[in-house]
Amino acid sequence: MSDILARLENVSRIYQKGKETVEVLHELNLEIPNGDFIAIMGPSGSGKTTLLNLLGGLDKPTSGKVTVGDAELTAMSNSQLSRWRSSHIGFIFQFYNLLPVLTAHRNVELPLLLTNFSAKERAKRASIALDIVGLADRAKHYPRELSGGQEQRVAIARAIVSDPSLLLCDEPTGDLDRENADEILKLLQLLNHEHGKTIVMVTHDAQAAEYANRILHCDKGTLEAMAA
Numbered sequence: 268m269s270d271i272l273a274r275l276e277n278v279s280r281i282y283q284k285g286k287e288t289v290e291v292l293h294e295l296n297l298e299i300p301n302g303d304f305i306a307i308m309g310p311s312g313s314g315k316t317t318l319l320n321l322l323g324g325l326d327k328p329t330s331g332k333v334t335v336g337d338a339e340l341t342a343m344s345n346s347q348l349s350r351w352r353s354s355h356i357g358f359i360f361q362f363y364n365l366l367p368v369l370t371a372h373r374n375v376e377l378p379l380l381l382t383n384f385s386a387k388e389r390a391k392r393a394s395i396a397l398d399i400v401g402l403a404d405r406a407k408h409y410p411r412e413l414s415g416g417q418e419q420r421v422a423i424a425r426a427i428v429s430d431p432s433l434l435l436c437d438e439p440t441g442d443l444d445r446e447n448a449d450e451i452l453k454l455l456q457l458l459n460h461e462h463g464k465t466i467v468m469v470t471h472d473a474q475a476a477e478y479a480n481r482i483l484h485c486d487k488g489t490l491e492a493m494a495a
Contacts, residue, residue, distance in 0.1 A: 278331030293488035309485035357426030416447035
């Protein structure tokens with residue numbers, strides 16, 4: 268396997284807003300090595316979330332090529348992308364998007380319903396994921412019974428339950444106080460250092476970005492390296 272997990276080659280993304288053409292990303296090139304932890308910063312509207320969506324196969328570029336692992340995302344159909352995402356990508360968002368009627372364990376297990384795993388295997392994987400994020404003792408609790416930091420940990424467990432190669436985090440600490448934010452960032456570091464997860468994190472928080480291996484600045488559709 269190549270040392271490069273993900274590659275964007277001359278990627279542009281243009282949106283049409285009425286009569287106006289908006290170029291969010293301009294001929295962007297990026298290589299993400301296996302095991303990297305990248306923080307992407309930049310002003311609102313600079314293309315950070317669009318970049319995550321392209322890496323996760325939620326969007327396609329107007330031009331250019333996106334490759335993750337052995338998959339060329341730009342050549343895949345929507346149904347192929349959906350199946351691919353379920354086993355290769357973990358998404359972590361600012362808001363936890365947990366289902367309030369399900370326990371923590373059931374929320375974590377949910378993505379595995381799209382797989383061919385048996386009920387026993389799904390339950391085992393969900394338990395392992397909750398143990399990794401330090402919430403094995405909260406498996407039977409509902410979201411309303413958890414703190415914000417605990418809810419985000421459940422969301423992270425859900426993101427890693429299928430053992431994805433790439434974690435995409437969009438403002439994962441944006442809804443948390445400093446103490447809980449730092450705990451979540453330490454968990455992401457743990458997943459990166461000890462579990463080998465490659466992570467791309469969008470953040471407005473300079474302190475959060477310091478947890479990454481390198482920091483990139485996104486502005487006017489281009490990326491520039493910043494000193495970490």
